[in-house]
Amino acid sequence: MKEIPPTPESFGELAAAADRLLSGLAGLTDADVSAPARLPGWTRGHVLCHLARQAPALERLLTWASTGVETPQYPDRATRDAEIEAGAHRSAAALIADVRETAAHFQHTVETLPEPAWQATIRPFTGELCTPQRVLVIRIRELELHHVDLDLGYRVADIPAPARAVILADVLGYYAQAADVPDFALRDDAGAELARYGTGGPVVSGSPADALAWLSGRSTGTGLRSTTGPLPVLPRWL
Template identity: 65%
Template sequence: MKEIDPGPTAFRELTRAAERLLAAVAGLSDADIAAPSRLPGWTRAHVLSHLAAQAPGLERLLTWARTGVRTPQYASREARDAEIEAGARLRAAELVARVRQSAAHWQRTAETLPGPAWDAVVVPFTGEVCTPRRILVIRLRELVLHLVDLDVGHEVADIPPATRDIVLADVLGYYARAEGVPSFTVHGAGGEELARFGDGGPTVSGTAADLLAWLSGRGTGDTLDAPGGLPALPPWI
């Protein structure tokens, strides 16, 4: 599981990712957020509502780490889904304001988390056992990929390299643990091996951005070099 250490570099990447997303949605109208996002069945309002609710959810995991008291990210899947649906019915200005306020509050909570808490064990909604160092990756991943999902002019190729590499490593780590992943090897554009699944099998090569787009389900992979054809992957998250 990909983790990053807390500190100025990590917090700066998180701040910039939030700023890019907020700048991209600042001028959206009610009609704009009612339009479909790139996520099947979700409008842009659903994506924004998810982001607004996800920050407090991850913040609850930081509270768990700080206090030692089990504090689930969400009470249940049903409660999570209901919160997203309710938020998706808000007007654009109110929904964007919620995203902005929750992002700022989450950032303050993360930056003031006591040192020992960063090594505490928590369990996100996905069921993985991790520390808050992993929560930083999850937050960063959600900000940059959901900005792409909003379909407001940002692509995976626009993700800054440092952040892109963190998220790519995270997605590759997911497939290393997932069931039903066929044998294949991932190479970067320079020929370097990035990951090997099963016995290696055929090779898929490309730029980090193109690989991330394909692996995360945000690209077809048609720009990748895959002599044996692209393997069929189980869904990512």
């Protein structure tokens, strides 16, 4: 699974993703946040509450790394889901303030994490063993893709290339380890191979943005081409 080093450049990508999200939230009304998001069964309020509550959850993993005391993100999925539901119906002002304050606190935490802690072994909610360097990837990924999910005009194609490359590498790595992935190769518009799954199957090609939108379930494959016509059917990502 993708990890990125704890450098000023990485911290800058994290801060920029949060700033882009918060800029997109300016002017939202209570009616806006109660409207449906692009995720089934969720309003924009659910998405915003998830992003706000995810920050302290990821900080618990950083506490694990710095203390050596196992500190999971959440006790279980039911607890996570209940926390999101409980906070999703607040006012737009309260939700946006929560996202802003928790993002700032998370940014400070990662920038001040002791150097040895970055090499510790932790286990995120998704189950993989990793170092806290993966936490940076998770947070950038969630900020960017959930910004898209808010359906406020921000698209996968709007994600800046450095952040998009991090997220795409993470998603491609997920499918490399997932079950029931059909055989196919993925290439960019210039013909460079981005990934290959199995030993045969069609070649799917298109822009990295269109590939990420498809792989992450944010599109049905608009902009992509397959040598056999229909695109392969992917298992669900996360």
